Amino acid sequence: MLTERNMRMTRQRKVILEELRKMNNHPSADELYERVRQYLPRISLGTVYRNLEVLSELGEIQKLEISGTLKRFDGNPKKHYHIRCMNCGRVDDAPLDFMKNIENSLLGATKYKIMGHRLEFIGLCPECFEQVSARWQGKKLKIGS
Amino acid sequence: MLTERNMRMTRQRKVILEELRKMNNHPSADELYERVRQYLPRISLGTVYRNLEVLSELGEIQKLEISGTLKRFDGNPKKHYHIRCMNCGRVDDAPLDFMKNIENSLLGATKYKIMGHRLEFIGLCPECFEQVSARWQGKKLKIGS
DNA sequence: TTACTTGCAAATCGTTTGCGATATA
């Protein structure tokens, strides 16, 4: 990440991107794998993972890191938000008041029964910002078709 | 979850809660495990996990499910928010405009370099709401000391 | 006394990676 990349538009990559674009249900890698196998029966799950990684680095798709299995715990049971360092994983409290009304703004607009929300800021902690900014190369990448 | 629970205040549970309350760095289960071992050298990692689960169900602590390894992918690269069903894991887009200014509100207040944010609503999809509400028992639980 | 909880070890699950083979540019 944050590095230059030469990429090739392989058959696998193309099908993965096309299939994902067709779906509107935010599939997991495994669900997408099952779909893609209709067209490429010999594709491997590892290939799907690798391509999703590449495509999201290029900004062609989004990776939703939600509801993960790696948990962190907070001794403070009061609702509040967090900032996470994208480099070292450090987590701090975010200096922003809890927005207790934000859930109401969905009231007529969704059929879900809303139970809560989670807001997380992503960034670089002061220490990592030093390191990363020192070696950052802002190269733009383009994707073929 | 969502079920009644009789709990006992064991030595392990007490130390885990006390230690976590002392820490302000949002530890992972493993980090907490290392700390607790100072007091209870024979405690197992499984016990730490089980207790953290119980304590968060009781509302004594918070479980931060961030930055997880379980990913989902979105063919739409435009920034937007999501609603996730806490019962079946289904994910839909949230009908809420992207708040492009919210990151600015942290500007003077944190030393982090903010790169983005993620907002996720948690709730029950229409199907699961049916099921769950049918068998919900709203029992309050208390924790000893 | 009893059923909740523990320590231990094995199992699980999503994801990542090393390898030699393949195919894109």
Next chain:
DNA sequence: TATATCGCAAACGATTTGCAAGTAA
């Protein structure tokens, strides 16, 4: 032809679980 990418299988890391023994209420 170069080397990015592939398929495969093994490795990985966090978490969960089965079980027999221990213990709080």
